[in-house]
Amino acid sequence: MPRTTTRTTLAKRITSRGRRLTKQRVIVAQALAAERQAISAQELHQRLHHGHPRLGLATIYRALEAQVEAGMATRLERQGHVSAYVACVSEHHHHLVCTSCQRVEDVDETILRPVLRGIRDRHDFQVDHERLDFYGLCARCRREKAAL
Amino acid sequence: MPRTTTRTTLAKRITSRGRRLTKQRVIVAQALAAERQAISAQELHQRLHHGHPRLGLATIYRALEAQVEAGMATRLERQGHVSAYVACVSEHHHHLVCTSCQRVEDVDETILRPVLRGIRDRHDFQVDHERLDFYGLCARCRREKAAL
């Protein structure tokens, strides 16, 4: 995912909607693409403040929204009513939260397909988006507990 | 679910936690039990204002939170960062929330088994409890939209 690729994709998807390719949108898009986790607008603002002190928070919100519209990012609802954004298109991703060490892993999304199919077939319900969080013990914490 | 049942259940579950059975909590619990769809604190506040003009919004938030803690309700995250609450019978079940009519169905739990197995096998993660909410269109709303 080189910077030039991000810029080219952005140019195509943004301008084809009658919007303009601004420096700020490029900066935000590249920063989001560099993240491998979901990140909030405010976190992104702090992170970019060193290199781009004049980049405003509202602009980041608008740039992220434009990317969602363009299909280049997804908005997740984080707990505490905070939106977080992830680069890449297709699906949300879901989390395994370790109740011992508090670390978070991403769920392998392919695991969820049978569930979505089951819901469609058994409940006749068309899922648009879902929020899935699993709480428990990660492999490392389980080994540590076993060692005691 | 008669009013007396709601009151009795509430009394047991609230007072056993060292909390007090107040008029306000009873009013909110009965109103929530009477709803068959998820409802926000503010909607509940408006709805109750006629009969109980002195019932405060903060009290409704606190009463709903107490019910969630007591295992009698679930909080759902609605789009636009609004929490919605549903009365619940048992503690551990999952929901299909229709984003059009706001009705809530319980998920057939057997559908979820392959997911839990997949998480154990693929992620080496021991799930203790999980929170699953699916948002989309129910069968009825989908038919209504198709008819237009």
Place this chain on the structure above:
DNA sequence: AGGCTATTGAGAGTCGTTCTCGTAATGGGG
């Protein structure tokens, strides 16, 4: 009943997000 203390109501405060508005930049047409 009487006292301890959880809870209430009203409003102020918090915080993420969006809006307003004057200024600056973009990009298509000349």
Place this chain on the structure above:
DNA sequence: CCCCATTACGAGAACGACTCTCAATAGCCT
């Protein structure tokens, strides 16, 4: 390449859902 309508930006105010503060009230226990 330069114009210029139009889109976007930055700063701060506004907004909305939710939480906190605090004095007054009301459950609960003896």
